[in-house]
Amino acid sequence: MEMQKKDVLKLLSEAGIFATENDRLPNGLGTQLRFNNDTVITFFDTGRVSIQGRDVDRVKRLLQSAEAAAQGCADAAIQDGKGVQEP
Numbered sequence: 601m602e603m604q605k606k607d608v609l610k611l612l613s614e615a616g617i618f619a620t621e622n623d624r625l626p627n628g629l630g631t632q633l634r635f636n637n638d639t640v641i642t643f644f645d646t647g648r649v650s651i652q653g654r655d656v657d658r659v660k661r662l663l664q665s666a667e668a669a670a671q672g673c674a675d676a677a678i679q680d681g682k683g684v685q686e687p
Contacts, residue, residue: 603663605631605643611666612659635659 603611609619612635621634630644638654651659 603649603667605633607666608641608663609633611662615662617655617659617662 612618617639618636619633620636621632623632624630625632625642629646630642632640632642634640635653637659639651639656639659640653641659642650642652644650651663
């Protein structure tokens, strides 16, 4: 599952981590967000995401937990037949 920028902003703000800057990269290949905990997340137009700076481990844990929870919900829906369309 690929997290979108708006999902990351919402998740981190709920954890008290707020974006202080939201700028397009000078080379035009993506968007960079800077946060109040000195973490920098770059969303490249290719879909790649880079997380750098201080407190990276905490941010990665938050994002990985959210992805795992979302994947668990998707797996449960498929097992229940809710994610399968009838012909």
